[in-house]
Each structure stands twice: as C-alpha cells, then as structure tokens.
Amino acid sequence: MALITLRRNFYRLSDVWINRALAALKNQPINHVHKVVKEHLCPWFCSLQPEPFRVRFHHACCKKFHSENGNDLHPVGEPLFSQVHDWDRLEQNLKNEDEQIFYRRLNSFTSSEEVLSFISTLETLSDAMAAGALQRICEVGKKDDNQRLPKGILENSIFQALCFRFEHELSHLSNTSLVTVLQALILLSMDPQSSLLLNLVAECQNRLKRGGLEVHNLCILGESLIRLQGPSCVTLEPIIYQLQGEKLETFTPEDIVSLYRILQACTDKVDQHQIFLNKINNFSLSLVSSLSPKLISQMLTALVVLNQTQALPLVIKLGKYVERHIPQFTDEELVKVLEAFIYFGHSDRFFTKALEQHVAALCLTLDPEVVSKVMEYCGRKQILSKPIFNAVAETFVCQSEKFSPSQISELIEPFGKLNYLPPNASALFRKLENVLFTHFNYFPPKTLLKLLHSCSLIECHPVNFMAKIFSPFFLQRLQGEQSYLDRLNLAQLTQLFLTSVLECPFYKGPKLLPKYQVRSFITLCCSLETPMDFQLYQSVKTALIDLLGARLYFASKVLTPYCYTIDVEIKLDEDGFVLPFTVDEDVHKRVALCIDGPKRFCSNSTHLLGREAIKQRHLRLLGYQVVQIPYHEIEMLKSRLEVVKYLQRKLFSQNTGVHW
CATH class of the missing domain: 3.40.960 (Endonuclease; Chain A)
Incomplete structure (x- = not known):
C-alpha cells in the first residue's frame, strides 16, 4: 500500500522517548500492549480530537519513522515481541480503528479548508485515505453549484501535493483508490487533457484490460468515463461486458443503481442490452427494501429513460417503499419520483396519503417545481386530493412570484380538469388574473390557452383575456411556424367561444372566426369529451x-x-x-x-x-x-x-x- 508523506518536517519524538517507550512495551505481556499504546503514543489524532478518545498505535508509521531517523533499535521487519501472530492481529485492529476515526473526522468537515487543514497535520496517509480526502474536498468545495473548486483550494500546497503524488505513484494505488481519485477529479471538471487525468484514465484502461477491477470499481469507472468522454466512450462497452459476466448477487444496491445509470447513458443501445436489463430488473426486486431514497429516485429515473415499461412489478414495489421515504426525499428526488409515476401511470392510495401529509405540512417551503409536479401528477392520475389542492392554492396566493409560467399552468390546470374550487378560490383566481395581466406576453401561447381553458371548466371565465386570445395576433402566435393550428387547440378555442356566448352574455369583444371553430369536441388525440363506456x-x-x-x-x-x-x-x-x-x-x-x-x-x-x-x-x-x-x-x-x-x-x- 502506497504511503503519501504530506509533511516531512513533522513533529518528531526524541530518540530517548522512543527507546524508553519500546523498552517498556518489550517487558509487558501482549494483553497489556494495547493499554500502554493508548496511554503514551499518539501519532495522528490526539491534538485534533475535540474530546478524549482512545488513541491507536500505527505500527507501519513507526517502522517508517525508525528508518528515516537511522534508529535501528529494532530492524525493519523484525518483530518487537515473540508473539508475532498476536502482534500482527493487534496491528491490523489498530489500523482499522485508525481508519474509522479518520473517515469519521473527514465526513464531519463542511469545507475544503477544514479537510486540507486536517490532513496537513498527518505524518502519512494510505492511498485509500488520501483518495477519500480528495473526494471529500470535491464534495464540500463547490460553491454556488459551480463545478470547479475555488482558486484558493486549487493553489493550496496540500491539495497540489495530493495531486502530484497521485500522478507519480499511479502504479502503487489500489484499484479502489485509483477510480476514486478519477471520479473526484472528473466531478471537479478538471481539464480532460491534463496529464493527471490522462494518466489516471490510461492506468484504469490498463487494469481493465488485465481484468483486475472489481464490480464496484467497474461501476465507478464506467460512470466517470461517461461524464468525462460521453456515452460514446469506447471503453464503456468492455466495462459493460465485464459487468455482464459478474454474478448479480455480488453487486451491492449502490452498484446495481450505478449499473442502471451506466446503461441509462446508452439509450441508443437499449435493445442490445435488454436481456441483461431484464435480469437486472428481476434481481432488483429483492433489493428494493435496502435502497435509500436517493437510490430509489435514481432507479426510477433510469427505468424511465430506458423505457422499461415491462418492469412494472419493480415500479410497483418501488412505489410501496417510496411512500415510507417521502419526508426523506430532497425536492429534486421527489420530482424525479413523480415524473416516473406519471410516465408509468402508477398510483397508490397509500402514496397519495403520504404525499398529502408531506405537501400539507411543507407546501410553503417546497420548491415550486415540486408543487407543480405534484399537481401534474394529481391531474394526470385524476386524483382529487383536497388537502393537496387546498395547500397548493394557499401557496400560490402567498408565493405566486416564485412560479414560472409553465409551473403556473401545471399548478392551475388540475383545478379545472378535476372540477374543484378550493376554499380560497376568489383569492386564487384574483392572484392568477394579476399575474396574467403583468406577465401575459411571457406565457407561451399554447400554455396560456390551456390555462385559460382550464379556468373556464370551473366557471372562472377569463373574460378579461378573451379579446386577446380571439385576436388574429394571438392566433398567429399560437400557430407558430406550422401551416395549421393543432386540432386540440382549435377545440379549446371553440369551447371558450361557446362559453363566452352561453355563460358570459355580457362579453362584447371579438368573436372567434368560423375557420377556427371545430364541429366536434371529440378528437382522435386529446378529446374534450370522454367516450361513452x-x-x-x-x-x-x-x-x-x-x-x-x-x-x-x-x-x-x-x-x-x-x-x-x-x-x-x-x-x-x-x-x-x-x-x-x-x-x-x-x-x-x-x-x-x-x-x-x-x-x-x-x-x-x-x-x-x-x-x-x-x-x-x-x-x-x-x-x-x-x-x-x-x-x-x-x-x-x-x-x-x-x-x-x-x-x-x-x-x-x-x-x-x-x-x-
């Protein structure tokens, strides 16, 4: 395992202290060693931990320290005690606990500066720890969704030392460390032509050809190369081929979802991989209960992109677990879940109940995209949920400025489609009218027509806008570059005109010209009437x-x-x-x-x-x-x-x- 020295002039213990400590260890029985080590030796963490904790002796570091200082009290490779087997086991336990402490500390940091400051205090880092540190720097170092690290981090000597050592010790890195470093640097949008990235990719390709990469590493490498070179990357096919040869039982839930994401990037080859996808879909049924909310969202998204309509049993089972995790989903993840359910036509009363509780409790704090997507889901599945509709109506009245024209349309349409007026209907449609007056020209013509037509369904007639939508100027905008108007749009215009005649006799504005009127509201695509059962x-x-x-x-x-x-x-x-x-x-x-x-x-x-x-x-x-x-x-x-x-x-x- 490669050891990366970050500070050569690290604080050194005196030779006398070392000799005394080792002499004391020699004369103690093996079961007393751990206690002595805890009380006297602190090579990594004692000055960093904010509260007392058990210190571990890092034997490998100690051996390196001896060799660097010419102190041959005990030659490198010679055991300090006669019980070699017991010492090796103790050394491995101490090493594992050191690593656990390291990663706990690493994950507690919230800025790149904290991570760099932390690792600068360490004498040595294993390649796995160094890769983990780089990954954490990347995770916490992005500012304002910028994919690149701040200049101050890139020019930091510790960060540059990490990159330098990775570039010059590639052959010594473990497979996991190698792909972790590659993944982290690609996420930072590093120049694809930089020598570090080119060398990392070349080393990964060499190990791939030798067949030495494990399943998890193959998944990370596949996703990293897609991000770096796109789905046309020539190395992607060998990766998928090797993954097909592995037993799915050896994949973790994270690996399975990663495999979905890799295949998701190759949508033009779905037919080629469909047999493999069928195996993955069937196997994933057994993993659903162990998926996190994030993984559930990603799996559903992949099923949509890959058009896995034959995987409905998997979608249904995922739906049963989604309802349990709704409060844990991020706004973006919940949007993806709803999009998948809309795509597959899935609905579940328990999911609807959980969604009602979530939206009613947090509607004012939810992202507008979530609010509009929830309403779109209800509209598509014809679910009249009064708790959701009432909460959304209140949200729009209070925060209408947060919604885009398309989001407003998706939010309002279900009220008309499902024939429901919320308790604050007067305030809701007064607010909508004000928004339309202010931003009328910002609404795409088809979106605007659909929105106004929805209002007329529930007798909230858009009288103040009828003159505009019946005008030749609007009709020309509605037609766009096409040679004719869409039949559904013509049907909506005709029904709005009929509404103006039958329900708004006081309207005296322009009429809809006969050439824009249809003879029947039943159309082949989207009818304004439901066919008879x-x-x-x-x-x-x-x-x-x-x-x-x-x-x-x-x-x-x-x-x-x-x-x-x-x-x-x-x-x-x-x-x-x-x-x-x-x-x-x-x-x-x-x-x-x-x-x-x-x-x-x-x-x-x-x-x-x-x-x-x-x-x-x-x-x-x-x-x-x-x-x-x-x-x-x-x-x-x-x-x-x-x-x-x-x-x-x-x-x-x-x-x-x-x-x-």
Whole structure:
C-alpha cells in the first residue's frame, strides 16, 4: 500500500522517548500492549480530537519513522515481541480503528479548508485515505453549484501535493483508490487533457484490460468515463461486458443503481442490452427494501429513460417503499419520483396519503417545481386530493412570484380538469388574473390557452383575456411556424367561444372566426369529451328498449350543432309523448342521457370531471333536459327489471302523464 508523506518536517519524538517507550512495551505481556499504546503514543489524532478518545498505535508509521531517523533499535521487519501472530492481529485492529476515526473526522468537515487543514497535520496517509480526502474536498468545495473548486483550494500546497503524488505513484494505488481519485477529479471538471487525468484514465484502461477491477470499481469507472468522454466512450462497452459476466448477487444496491445509470447513458443501445436489463430488473426486486431514497429516485429515473415499461412489478414495489421515504426525499428526488409515476401511470392510495401529509405540512417551503409536479401528477392520475389542492392554492396566493409560467399552468390546470374550487378560490383566481395581466406576453401561447381553458371548466371565465386570445395576433402566435393550428387547440378555442356566448352574455369583444371553430369536441388525440363506456351503454340500451318499447325511440351518439356528442337522445312532443328519433317536426323537448362511466369521474370518486361538468352545464343552457346515468348507480342494480324501473324514475318522474 502506497504511503503519501504530506509533511516531512513533522513533529518528531526524541530518540530517548522512543527507546524508553519500546523498552517498556518489550517487558509487558501482549494483553497489556494495547493499554500502554493508548496511554503514551499518539501519532495522528490526539491534538485534533475535540474530546478524549482512545488513541491507536500505527505500527507501519513507526517502522517508517525508525528508518528515516537511522534508529535501528529494532530492524525493519523484525518483530518487537515473540508473539508475532498476536502482534500482527493487534496491528491490523489498530489500523482499522485508525481508519474509522479518520473517515469519521473527514465526513464531519463542511469545507475544503477544514479537510486540507486536517490532513496537513498527518505524518502519512494510505492511498485509500488520501483518495477519500480528495473526494471529500470535491464534495464540500463547490460553491454556488459551480463545478470547479475555488482558486484558493486549487493553489493550496496540500491539495497540489495530493495531486502530484497521485500522478507519480499511479502504479502503487489500489484499484479502489485509483477510480476514486478519477471520479473526484472528473466531478471537479478538471481539464480532460491534463496529464493527471490522462494518466489516471490510461492506468484504469490498463487494469481493465488485465481484468483486475472489481464490480464496484467497474461501476465507478464506467460512470466517470461517461461524464468525462460521453456515452460514446469506447471503453464503456468492455466495462459493460465485464459487468455482464459478474454474478448479480455480488453487486451491492449502490452498484446495481450505478449499473442502471451506466446503461441509462446508452439509450441508443437499449435493445442490445435488454436481456441483461431484464435480469437486472428481476434481481432488483429483492433489493428494493435496502435502497435509500436517493437510490430509489435514481432507479426510477433510469427505468424511465430506458423505457422499461415491462418492469412494472419493480415500479410497483418501488412505489410501496417510496411512500415510507417521502419526508426523506430532497425536492429534486421527489420530482424525479413523480415524473416516473406519471410516465408509468402508477398510483397508490397509500402514496397519495403520504404525499398529502408531506405537501400539507411543507407546501410553503417546497420548491415550486415540486408543487407543480405534484399537481401534474394529481391531474394526470385524476386524483382529487383536497388537502393537496387546498395547500397548493394557499401557496400560490402567498408565493405566486416564485412560479414560472409553465409551473403556473401545471399548478392551475388540475383545478379545472378535476372540477374543484378550493376554499380560497376568489383569492386564487384574483392572484392568477394579476399575474396574467403583468406577465401575459411571457406565457407561451399554447400554455396560456390551456390555462385559460382550464379556468373556464370551473366557471372562472377569463373574460378579461378573451379579446386577446380571439385576436388574429394571438392566433398567429399560437400557430407558430406550422401551416395549421393543432386540432386540440382549435377545440379549446371553440369551447371558450361557446362559453363566452352561453355563460358570459355580457362579453362584447371579438368573436372567434368560423375557420377556427371545430364541429366536434371529440378528437382522435386529446378529446374534450370522454367516450361513452360501451358495457354501461349496453346495459342502458337494453333497459331503454324494454322501457320505451322499441329501439326506434332513442338515438345514440348524436352530434349536436354545438359540437357536443350526446350519448343517448330522446325526443318528446308537447304532450310528453316519446317521438321516434327520425322525427324532426313537433319536437318540444330533447332529453340528453349522459351515461357516465368511471372515466368521467375523478379517480376512486363520484366527483365529475371538469370537461363533463361543462358539457352538462352547456347542454342545459342550450335547452336540453340533462339526465345523468352514473355507473355507480347502475352497478347497484341486480336485475334487468331494476334497471328499467331506475330509468323510468330518472326519465319520467316529473312527467306523470307521459306515454311511451
């Protein structure tokens, strides 16, 4: 093991003191040695430790001290005691405890200056300790997210001594020390063409070719080379090949996640490594319980980047452990977790409960990106969590200036999508209106349209902005460089225009030109209406035929002149008689049956979604008699006859004179 001398003019004990101490040790039994050593010899830490602790004798250092001073009381390599085996065991125990103390002290420092000051007091450092010290300098030395160390640290003589010795004693470094030094220097964004880095990489490549690197070292080397040379690094393939030949049982959880990160950088070769990925995914199931929050976040991120949609069992198991660690995640890690759950479509009521507690307690201190991502997750999974929504609404009212336009859009949209007004709705939308007035031009056109459309779903109509979004200037911005407007955007514009006509008759501004209006709100990509549930429709259709006497008396999937599609339409004349659906004359009333399946409600709820609520609201304003047939009421009926009686009550309870 290479020993790096940092200060050659270190404080030296007198020869007399050394002789006296060794003579005393000679005459003591072996079980008394440890006590004497603790009381008299302090080569490293006694002057540094703020409180008393047990001192350890470093035999290797003592041998070097003797040889440097020409004191041959005991020749190098000759045992001081007759019990050679006992002494070697004692020496190893003392060395291990010295290292433990060293690393404890090292991890307690919060600045590079403290680390350098600490190691400057040491006579010698093993290569592992020196590498650990360099790594700690890198961890704590960055200021304000700057990847480079301050100039004062780079010019520090101790830091330069570390780098100098690493460069000139590469062949003596252990594998772990070698890759640790390489990793630390790359994290500091050192010049890739510097002689130190080039020599480190060359030495690593030589040892890789000889097959002498262990699993952990291979993982560190792989990630370091990706950071230094990019995913196209030619050395990466041999590293992955060697890792494929290792037994996964020998990998630690940290190594498995590191392996995911290496493969994550090679997304263009996912198909090539898919068999290996399948093995890793299956093996990782057994490691989930031992992963830290940071590792869970990194594993989920890698699964997303690698598009491991077939690894849903692993995602589900990770989700069960995520809920336990939510308070321990950093804001950035929690964002990654939420992005992964959105990507894989995963949701869990226990995770939602833990998220509610976390957001409700810390919402005012959470990063805006976390707040908006939580709302995006709720919106995507249609989870109406009133504790989350209320806390987020309060946060936006108090701290709206912290949110970017895209974050504001992600924050507000779920309120409209899930048809929910928080207790402070008036303050929330007044604050939103002020933000839009002040920063209107900073919002991307599509983001702005989506935001205003969401407000209209819950009857918070953006009347003060309708003139702007119906103007040719805005429509041109919305179109951008494309030759046509996106169909979803046209549908949103059309519904906003319909809202201005039906719900805001006082609006007298510009109208939306017919060429920008759609004929139907059902689109192939993202519809403004939820398609009818087929099985639920079949149950209702059969009962309607029994009730009305023939299929002739109702129509299905009727497209109205107002862009909405009615699930089932029934026509009545002035006397309340049901007319055949083919008749257009003498129609006095139209009944619109909304056959609402589970997808028209918030998740695990009977709360109607915003797009269905606005549809039913508009149909009523257009003169339809809207009859809602929700799935949860139909599911309670046990027979066909019960369904018929249920529909009779729904359709004709207020028209006792009706005949069919």
